[in-house]
Amino acid sequence: MRNLPRSLLGGALLALFGYSQVPVAAAADFSKLGGELTPIGAEKAGNADGSIPAWNGGMTSAPAGWTPGHGDPYASDKLLYSIDASNLAQYQKFLPDGQVALIKAYPGYRLNVYPSHRSCAIPSEVAARTRSLAGQARIGSDGWRLDQAAGAAVPFPIPENGIQVMWNYKLRYMAKGRRAQLSFLLREKGGSLSEAKQWATEFYPYNDAAVKAPADTDGIEAKLLYEVLSPSSRAGEMYLVHSFLDKVQSSWIYFPGQRRVRLAPSFAYDNPIAGSDNLYFVDQINMFTGALDRYDFKLIGKQEMVVPYNSYKLVDKSNTYEKLIGQDYLNRDAQRYEKHRVWVVEATVKADKRHSFAKRVFYFDEDSWSLLHVDMYDAKGNLWRVQEGSLWAAPEIQACTSFEYVSYDLIARRYIADGFTQEGESIDLTAGLQGRVSDKIFNANELRRRGER
Template sequence: MRKTTTKSLRPGLLCTALAALLASPPAGAAATEAEIAGLGKTLTPIGAEAGKNADGSIPAWSGGLNQVPAGWKPGRLDPYKDDKPLFAIDAGNADKYADKLSAGQLALLKTYKGYRMDVYPTRRSCPVPDFVAAQTKKNAAAAKLGADGWQLEAVVGGGTPFPFPKSGAEAMWNYKLRYTGLGRRAQISALMPDKDGSYVENKQWAYELYPFNDPKVAGPADVGGVESKLLFDVLSPASRAGEGYLIHAFIDKPQDAWIYFPGQRRVRRSPTFAYDNPIAGFDNLYFVDQINMFTGALDRYDYKLAGKKEMFVPYNSYRLIDKNNKFKDMLGPDYVNRDYLRYELHRVWVVEATVKGDKRHSFAKRVFHFDEDSWALLQVDMYDAKGNLWRVQEGSLWAAPDVGACMAYETQMYDLVARRYVTDNWTAEGEVIDLTAAKEGRVTAATFSQDEMRRRGER
């Protein structure tokens, strides 16, 4: 495979972005009164550009999908089912659209025969609840990073920490603490297709808790510095059934993790379940910190805010999560069936992460692409130590009006060296994700204890 390098932002756009950064206060400085006054006016309540783009292909934001349609459940209703594709991007015309694609997207288009991206009308569907808008204004004036440049020192719950990001680390925290509800549960499947059309299904119950999404949280001390808690109960394959994985992520230190092994009937602390350590059962194709697109501490990379660009990204992926789908129809030998994916033109923030000189990681460089309307992470390009593009991961965003947020849950990851791919967080066939589990008490802080994991494993 030929060497692939990151494609730079368009010269004019890059100059504009750099000029804005140079004119801004240093990283960690509070937003100005003029900036804060623009929230909810020229900007959306979390800091995205409210207006349309120059040619109108990105419309103005008008509140998003903020009313719950009759019959709504994730995967049971597509509010944009009547939309038709505007055009398709494939290997034959990819260069024409290269300025609106990532290096990873270009590589997929040119590497895999038949791979295409169907582009639909842009729908700015992401809503912002009133309390998120109010908490974001508080954060704009008070949120700050620690002296090390990555730890989060001050933030209030329920809002975007840095609606006017001045550094790559601030943008990363906007992603990590974006509002998606208090927590959820789902029976999910991670799938590894083979060339013959078969696939291995890693099925599990997944429980997630996000304490900073609670507007009652006045600061890190209120939640013990916990960023999130994740629990996974493995159901299949049979060789792994009964295993459990518990993760506590923090805003100021690396995460804690525990594993339950049914054969030993004990919970063991697992300091290696982090960063670029491979996840069991995925043939070395999937690292721990690729869960949910990116998880864990920010301490191993330097993060550069490269600016904002217009880009074709997975958006309003209701067709992908349709509960009438069958995995056998969705999974091709080399990539996900393109009929199930929808791409739209949106503005994204670009962050380039480079491994620090005194740290190590298998991905020497990562390029993150965040949706400006939700701070969801929709595209990650990952490079090896020689600068070669190695893996490409994409998220799939859809608006959940019952929660008042856009969810980026389902992920697809392509390994360009192994020529294999993995999907994760696909809700199991026939199962619907429970987005209000924490709000309604079906998931609580007690769910994420070692004792609870042991109890589940011994059932």
């Protein structure tokens, strides 16, 4: 799928490369949900050669001794094969362009592939609401904003276009809120490891079944609060983000030296993140965040691909950052890959807009609508950055979730690792469900209060 030329849209070549034709609106048959499709729209059956199993409900009960970062239900799985420079030609059709580029660029870079497990469960309420509400969500007349959708449901379980897939991702179920101590890591050119640590508190009002329409959340998609703990030069900084369903996000920053909260209109799109050495843009947070207004999104289809999955090794707290963060790439033994079906969406910048990434190609897990991989291209069509996520089943919320992800810059030949939790305090995935995270803390007055205490 090199650069996704237009010729790939022909039916014969789509079939050759493993894509299926995208369903059109008239063909959307929502009666299939819960039958041949899972309740949120994935193909329930396995694939032809058995390398992708059938979905049987996912992981609904916790393995013995499980807490996030402790325990791997698939630890006994044997390695099937590794993909590296020596056998790339054999497996290249199952890889995004970015993985191919990384294998070619870095000696020793490899993908360790294990048996596939469709571990992502679906909360019963989400399953029931997705089926009952199917067909009711609406995209606005501008082609990107979400005009109508209800909470605790996948808005477009049988997507007709790329923008619908993007909203499935943005509103995927991860419970109402969560909290974790996260680290942002990169290797300096001299080899030393740089770390910025922060508390991240996230609130997802659209994961609440009480939400019947966008007005019920004041048009809010998500609220994010980041409190910087280190390095000492930045300790005490706080960032507050409100992401919306119909407009550009609003952001505020608290600077402890000034003891003031300021609006941060530049904390959006392709503005570099502080401390990233210009390797990382704001809208790369959580693989993609913010408004969808600068791109046209084309749904290419679905493909069987080797992707990061069941990344329990990567969140294992027995690891250290020195062990995980290599000079050129993430420790290859810490990342697990499996073959799964993914939705592929190509985003190109609109003629009247601008963005440093002229094109992005997104790969979404069919079972959870999580974003597993992104390839990012410059204005000349050159592959510039490659981002991959993590994914693991969390029985306590009856769904899959993710924190860790990495972004490789092929031009600078450096990478960042964000959302890493191994050396932080415990991950609280049920904070929103249990009332430990609520809407009342996500405002500028709360930033000011926390900064002055």
